[in-house]
Structures are given as structure tokens and as C-alpha cells.
Amino acid sequence: MDHFDFGHEIDLCQGFGIMGDLGSTLKDLDSNLSGLVQCSNSSNQDLFKLQGLTRIARALHLYSQICIQSAESREGVANPHREALECSKQIALLTLRHILKILNSTINEGFETSVRPPLDLHEQISALFNRGPVKLDRFQYLYGLLDCASQLGCIVGIEEYPNGFAARMRSIIARSGEASFRLKAVSNSSFLYRDKELFSSNFR
């Protein structure tokens, strides 16, 4: 598998501040993720890549947080790691924006009312004959997007969430006939409502 081969290379190393060009990194990532908005059905490869990007962002975030704490406790210089931390946050934010774009795209409009998981009977038959999980379909793709968003939510601050993200999650919670979508949207929303003031202002 190419490393996040969306068409251009994504230079995560620049985010370490070694080459000092976080802006260029984000610009590359933005243009590559834009291609995902057009995907019309369950694009497995795109979901794998988003999962991979989420994995890297979380690992970079954790690594830089620990390094900053370690440097501060030793009265060392934490600047390179602060740049890496900022990089992880920006990558997470950019990915969240694109996930929101995909969820809001024409092809996925109202998915929460129309998309259903595989039938229980289908899964039972597949399990009985030991055929393994049913193939990834649109439900798994969309659920996977929400799963990536909930993982990235651990990195991004409440005030930095993309505009419209909370509203989209509320829409999914209110309209979805599928419990798993609702529950996933609730887990995404819990990051937004950690702040009581934000919670109360959204429910006035």
C-alpha cells in the first residue's frame, strides 16, 4: 500500500517542524482529501486511508504531548514537539472538515434515514457457513467515517470543531432510524458538549 497515496505525497514530517512548513503539509492534505468528497459508494480504500490517517494523527498527538510534558519537567525546550502537537491537531481538524463534507455531500444527503446495516439473517448465514463478515457496504463506510470522527475528536479542542459539525451530528441523532448511527453521533457530540455553557447554548 502506498503511504496515503491520494495522488500526491503527504509530508507529515514537515509537521515535526524540522522543515518548518506546516502550511504546505496541510495544503497537500487538503487537496488530497478533497478527492474523497466525490466518492459515491462504499470506497473501501478511502476508508482504509482515513483510518490510517486517524491512526497517525492520534499517535503523533500522543507522542508530542508526552514529549512536551517530559521536556517541561526537565526544564528542557519543548518547541519542536509543540510544532508536532500543532501538526497533529491541524491534521485532525482538516480530516474532520472533510468527513463533514462527505457526510453533507449530495450523494450522502439523508443517509441516516435510508442506509441500513446488513440484515441479521445475512450475518447469521454467513457465520453459520463460516464465510466471515459480509462485504463492506455503504453502511460500514458511513459508520467508519463517524468512527474516524470520534477518534479524531479526542485531539481537537471544542472551539476548533468545524462549523456545522455539531448540527450535522444533531441531525443524525434526530433523524436516523438506525440506532448505531445515532449512538455514534452521540459519542461524537459528547466531545462538543464537555463544556456546559456550549451545551446549554445549543439547547436554548
Add this chain to the structure above:
Amino acid sequence: MIGTPQTPPATARALLAEELLAAIKNSSYDSQTLQEIVLVIDHECLCRESQDRFPNLRRPDDISNRAIATSVIGDFAEQLSSCLVHHINASSRLIRELQFRALLSVLALLQLDGVHAVHADVHRKWQTKINNRFRELIWLPGQSPRLSTETFPRVQCAHLISLGAAYYSQQFVPAEPVAARILAIGSNVMQLVVMVANIALV
């Protein structure tokens, strides 16, 4: 604590990975063990990504070296695709979810290590194991069609194992010629026909 403050980061990570692998093999693990596996493997993925792109670039020592050998990663895949939940209780749903997440991370790390094919017998064994994990999940007792506390963990685990199975089948091919695969399928079909004929005769 793994190693000493003077232990090079890569060595410390390798020691930690071996300790975690041993914990799984010896069945002395809990949800924290699996969480640590996810963190260690994800960090290795980060190291691979940064190293492969810019091998000569100056980077912090913690991410400049690969720590875990491909054979050890393969061992992780072997263990994490095995049955880790022998007794079903409230905590087993978390262990199952973490197991599937860790398996996904391990498969991604194998890919980053350039592994694109697996020995045919190993490929079949891993595929069978993944299928068995799915079957165990589907056959969990006490599942209700109505919304319950089990709904979300079950859907989450089903998603992760489906993703893992799809990733495995699409990214890793068995190291055998197409003719051998066709022969194996033909043999399975013949066995099925014979079985059905026997049942019909009885």
C-alpha cells in the same frame, strides 16, 4: 518500567512489544494490555511513515528507528486474530473491541513494512481465524433486536472485524499460483457434493 533511562528508545519499544506479546500468549492480559498494544503499534506506524519518506532527515530519536521486527508483528497478528475472549461478561465487550482495533493496526503496520503476500497456509489460517471471530460475535448470547446496552458494542465490534477482514483480504494475497487456488476451490466443491450425495442417500 521497560529498560532504564539510558535504554535507547527503539530498544525500549522492542522490549515492551515483546512483553505485551508474551502477555497475550500466556493469557495474562486485560483491556489495558490491549490498549497498550494499540498505542505501541500505532507509534510504530508513525515511525514507519516518517522514516520511509525521509530516511536521512534529522528526527527525534524516538521516531527515527524501527523497533519491532516484521516477524514480531506477524506474531501479533497471529495472536490478535485468535480467540481472546473465553468467558463472556460485561468487560469482554471492551476486550473484543480493543482486540479488533489492535488487529487493524497490526495489519496496517505489516503493510507499511512492505508485506503484501503471506504464505498460503498462513493466509488461510489467518482468514479462518478472522472468520471465527466474526462467528463468535454473531453468536453471542442474549442479543436482542431492540435497543439495549449490548447494541452499540456489538455494532462497533462488527464494524471493526468487517473492516479488518476486508483490509486483510484486499491488501494481502496468498503466496500461491492461481492454479493452486482454483484446485483448492474445486476440491472444496467436490467435498461438498460428496457430502450432499451422502446425505441424500441416507
